[in-house]
Amino acid sequence: MNLEHSIQKRFINTITKQEELSMPSEGLKVYQDLVFYRFLEVFEKAYPRFRRMVSEKKFSELIYNFLKIGAKDPILWRVSGEFKEFLIANNDLEMVFLSNLLEFEFLEVEMYMHKYPEYIEKEFTLESSYALSVDANIRTFTYAIHHPVFDENPQNFEKGEYTVLFYYDSQTESIIYEEITPFLAVFLGTITREKSISIFIEDKAKEYDVTRVELLEVLLPLLKRFTSKNIITTQTLHT
Numbered sequence: 001m002n003l004e005h006s007i008q009k010r011f012i013n014t015i016t017k018q019e020e021l022s023m024p025s026e027g028l029k030v031y032q033d034l035v036f037y038r039f040l041e042v043f044e045k046a047y048p049r050f051r052r053m054v055s056e057k058k059f060s061e062l063i064y065n066f067l068k069i070g071a072k073d074p075i076l077w078r079v080s081g082e083f084k085e086f087l088i089a090n091n092d093l094e095m096v097f098l099s100n101l102l103e104f105e106f107l108e109v110e111m112y113m114h115k116y117p118e119y120i121e122k123e124f125t126l127e128s129s130y131a132l133s134v135d136a137n138i139r140t141f142t143y144a145i146h147h148p149v150f151d152e153n154p155q156n157f158e159k160g161e162y163t164v165l166f167y168y169d170s171q172t173e174s175i176i177y178e179e180i181t182p183f184l185a186v187f188l189g190t191i192t193r194e195k196s197i198s199i200f201i202e203d204k205a206k207e208y209d210v211t212r213v214e215l216l217e218v219l220l221p222l223l224k225r226f227t228s229k230n231i232i233t234t235q236t237l238h239t
Contacts, residue, residue: 039063039079046080047105049151054093062087077113081106097143097154104145107137107166108175116168117230124227126198128234132188136167136231138180146177167231176229183208184222188232197223 040063044051051059066086071079084102091098116135132138144150144157146164163185166177180188191200201219205212226232 036060036063036067038076039067039083042076042080043083046077046083046109047102049105050087050098050101053095053151058093065090077109080109095154096159097145100141100143100145103139104141104164107139111135111137111166111168111175114168116170118170120230122227122230122234124224126201127196129193129196130191130223130227130232130234131193132191133167133230133233136165138163138165138185138188140164140185146179165231167229169229187219188226191232193234 040060043059043063054062063083066083069086071082073079073082084106087102088099095101114135141162141164142159143154144160144162146162147157150157161182163180163182164177165180165185165188166175168174169176187200187204191197201215202212205215208215223232
């Protein structure tokens with residue numbers, strides 16, 4: 001990885017005229033192509049949806065422009081995050097949803113690169129205390145980029161507030177995401193292991209002026225599923 005980072009840095013210095021290489025122009029072209037196609041491969045895998053939305057020529061142009069500025073992190077998948085920031089900061093594309101889309105796709109990359117504990121099926125109980133797992137994420141987007149057909153016709157979706165829950169499913173070894181209500185997002189972000197989930201439900205019932213039974217009717221099936229998927233857990237944070 002250090003060698004690859006060294007090659008990348010040298011290539012960047014060369015194409016920005018900071019360093020001259022003592023090699024024939026033909027060799028330099030091969031050298032440039034080698035580095036370019038490595039980044040092309042990484043970025044296509046990191047942002048497949050974005051890649052499909054732009055032409056091959058435009059995508060290549062964006063990579064070359066990014067390489068002129070240069071990457072800072074020697075870890076390639078993290079460089080994808082730098083590419084994301086570069087695209088957002090230099091958005092000359094007609095995509096008002098660009099930042100949402102790139103954040104969405106890079107979060108999937110980050111979650112895939114995370115090390116997950118061994119899956120242990122658990123049973124939910126109201127007497128236990130829970131917290132949102134470090135293996136789950138809740139994000140709010142301005143555009144409905146999580147919708148299955150958003151990429152086909154983005155203009156058909158109104159701007160709004162979309163709260164999405166992401167989690168790793170160890171049984172399928174995939175990242176799953178689903179839209180949840182703002183209330184559920186707040187509830188999941190509020191619960192801690194300091195007191196039982198039952199107390200949190202009672203507190204929320206009073207806050208929203210509903211009965212405990214009414215709130216349990218809505219929450220219980222969700223909390224049982226979230227426990228089985230390790231979205232909420234009784235375990236302490238793992239390292």
